[in-house]
Amino acid sequence: MAGSRKQYPFHLIEPKWQLTWEQQQAFRAFNPNEEIPANHPFAVRHKVSGKVSAAQLPPKFYILDMFPYPSGAGLHVGHPEGYTATDILARYRRACGFNVLHPMGWDSFGLPAEQYAVKTGQHPRVTTEANIANFTRQIKSLGFSYDWTRELATTDVEYFKWTQWIFLKLYNSWFNPDTNKAESIEILEDVLSENPKREWTRGEYGKYVSGLRTGYVLTPVEERVQLRRKEIDNHRLAYVATAEFWWCEALGTVLANEEVVDGKSEVGGFPVVRKPMRQWILRITAYAERLLKDLDTIDWSDSLKEMQRNWINPSEGATVEFQIDIPSPTVFSIHVFTTRPDTLFGATYMVLAPEHWMVEQIIASANTRYRVNGQITSSTVRLFGGKGQSPENASLVEALARAKNEGVDLIEVNPNVNPPACILQDYSRYVTYQQEVSKQAQAIKDYREQVAKKTDLERGELAKEKTGVFTGAYAINPVNGQKIPIWIADYVLGNYGTGAIMAVPAHDTRDFEFATKFHLPIIQVVQPSDSTIDWQGFTDEGLAVNSADVQISLNGLPTAEAKKQIIEWLKSKKLGDKKTNYRLRDWLFSRQRYWGEPFPIIWKKDAAGNLYHEALPESSLPLLPPPLEDYKPTATGEPPLARAKNWVENIPSNPGATRELNTMPQWAGSCWYYLRYLDAKNGRAFVGKDAEKYWMGGDVERVTNRLLGEKRPTQGVDLYVGGTEHAVLHLLYARFWHKVLFDLELVSTREPFFKLVNQGLILGEMEYFAFRKSPTTLGPWISSDELEDVKEAPGGGLVGKHKTSGEMIVGLRLPNSADEVVKVGSHFVLKSNPDIKVDARTFKMSKSRGNVVNPDDVLVEYGADAFRLYEMFMGPLQDTKPWNTNGVAGVYKFLGRVWRLFVDELSEVEFEQAETTTEAQRHGELLNLIKLHAAIKDVAPTPAQLKTLHACIKKVTEDLDGMRFNTAISAMMVFINDAMTWETKSVSVLKTFLQLLAPFAPHLAEELWSKVSGLKANVPMTESSAATLDIRLQALDSLAYSPWPKFDAALLVESEIEIPVSVNGKPRDVIKVAVDADNATLEAAAKASEKVQQFIAGKEIKKVIIVPKRMVNIVVG
């Protein structure tokens, strides 16, 4: 194809129209009360200008792309796939009369720019801006109708100022479980304050009041302040917790889980250790239920919704409290979560996660003893809750009294409950316990160390065998009083449920494996309905057996009923309750990076020396990152920001305080960018209220989409298109922030994205592989059908197992497949040796494979319109599909046919000659040399032409509504194939066709539109100045804003139609009948057919099925 003659001068047409659109600001979207210039095509089309209210504007259509990370590699062919789809729909909706918002921006914080900065010392902003410039050039060269006045980058100071502002909103809010929404933290502050502004003692805030205001009256003031602060901080939507991370001493940095392989750093293979670090976390789990439920209100694909559901993953079950059997001063009971409370009778042991806080308590409990003889000692008081505690507590007084009376000599105090609880224990039992636990203490310690070294992967999918150790302690099964051992094992995760389980080995696969390995008892409590199934390891539902005690019996109950009854029983005994657990974890929100939004947080010390955090006021935003010379983390593992000592320690408003050193993750900026587009230049708010209401459809009056005539409200972004890689994280995080903003009445819709479509992946071109024995020594060829389990091999080839010999055979890629491969029958073989079949397959595009297609190259050769058209013609938007350069040539040829339908060949030759003799700058003017084709005339179209046109309008319109771009394009090809045969071509028909083509190939359509429009000088002259007139003329006849054509069904009606006739369901002939022929006529015509006669002659006709206008089926015996 290279070097061949151009199908049409796209190299001149495309820049010309891109410049025109930019100068006209043709695709600017207007907000309510924004000044609309009278000569803008939007003003002309909708007859509005000046400042116009939301009610006077046409209905909105917000169509959004997932904004890209501007990487150094530039645009990938996958980006324009989604962008073209949204652009086609934006242009279509604009033609339909909507006020279309179609913006673009940059998700520009990110690791690559920072890594480059670490290497070179250059500020990441420099790289980022260069990359944005390159992306902008590439995207603009594709002719998308973005409103560039709303462009934003998450790294813009004026943008991340508001990202920080939203963080402050999260920091200053808490989730009230009673109202099921976020509320201002001020409410909680007031509830807990010594002198509340309101009386909060009753209603939903009662528990906080009694917990902190009345329960701690005896503690000193400064401690009360501290406790209150702790209570408040523990409720914020943005909170601080200490979590463990992989720390690599040699690299001086924290590593992500994926960067750690086999306990060593992926880069360099240095040792890594788990290190606890202070982190910011967002309380997304509070929204788990709403994030799950509201999925039902939005129009996303099932698979996408399912992915989100899986991620949140609710499981319904119950919590159960197990008392610890052994005397211990601080541990009284362990709570577990189970989805099978009905199997409680089968719980034969318990397992704690190795990192469970109670494990330490168990070890510690063996090393301390508290013995009292009815006397208050200093240690009793310390146990009780620290200095200042008073022995006046009723529970303690009573316990002491009983200890004296009953001669029991040990008191346990649990200060973890409020008020502290006391129970009596037998000292001799305690000693036995102590010995047992001490024996296990070393094993526990060793095991925990061993587990800490494992990666999540090793702990999870790679774990072949269960491991664990006995703690020495026992618990009591509440339902039957059985004493069961407490183990620790890493198959129980610390961060799910309560971090502890009741093990029911008979009916849980994992517990069964563990119990088998460690010889723990296995008791059947569920009977499978099919008695041939072994009950051991049976995890399905059945009937409860062996599940009775004096207090309750579940025997004979089906699982569902057994669950219900046991939960009721647990509830009545205050030992447990129904509970839904979510797999969703809180969102770790801080990163040890430079190139991210700094937290508007400072750290202070109170009088007692306790560190606490405080938010900076909104007025201090934006908080800029300090300039640095070295972007690496410090040697002590502090984030890079710690290098800016002056910035960190010298805070004018807060002497003595220090700044938070972490930054926000890349997800932060992308959580709300779709809101900023609505009002991108607003300096006073993250988004203006009117703009937000109009574009998000939050105004109740306007939720019914007038133009679409749909009853369903279209709230939020009307269409959001992007890749599946963001199916979970980005889309979940953004929904979470949106819901918080909704609760705080900062946005007016519950969900951000009403309709969402995932574009499919574009794979590389087809590659062919031939197999041979020992390829390095050019061994004999082996046909691919002699192999099985053929897989991708490192290095880009394939490897498979020989079916008979079992030998591993390597397949090498054939670099010149067109020359080396030929098709024979249903498969490909080597040209040089037709007995050898080759393997043909496609791969993901990747740098290492060398199969990446660069859009710039395609554009040079075929132009933007062909590129756009091809990406849409490849197949359904959502499907994964391989790239095929020949396919681009195919649609390019189609555009050439469109061009040749319109233009005069001689004038084109003239143009081409002029191009060779004229200097390059003046080439654009030469387009005027090209004349319209002589066959195009201002005449009435023939009925046949009208039929072809209206069939095309119908198909394209319906396909656009259904986002079936590939079939819309084939409909246009059908039109062109037909139109090429017409002797005279009506301008009106061709103009209408250009309107259909315009969303897909806007440059070519505009160029031809301007040419055919010149044919009809139907615009009346006015007295306006020449310049205005020129713009007005353009605006009046703007293709982008010309109303979308409507098809006339009456024109599509045929007088005669062909319908198939089948005999016994097999099609035998086609008959031509009048369109309104009745059934009798159809039947007669069918039977009269000669071909049909051959099959029905002499046979009994049992039945004739007639579907009017569709088919006739004759059933014979």
Place this chain on the structure above:
RNA sequence: GCCGGUGUGGCGAAAUGGCAGACGCACGGGACUUAAAAUCCCGGGACUAUAAAAAGUCGUGUGGGUUCGAGUCCCACCACCGGCACCA
């Protein structure tokens, strides 16, 4: 293992339960040309049969079922792709 999706020519694909393969690529043939490119026209599911045409049989991953009629609906299975994965 669990969940979701997809299986149709050599390839990308199309078909409200009603003529399977529209449209395009690749391929083959022809026209134009000194020639090539470009363009225009024609032909392509497999098999049987035939000089050719007509014709027939089989065909939408596999096996069943519903129906006058199934790529489409139902049941079971297989393969591939994607997500989750010791989540109690």
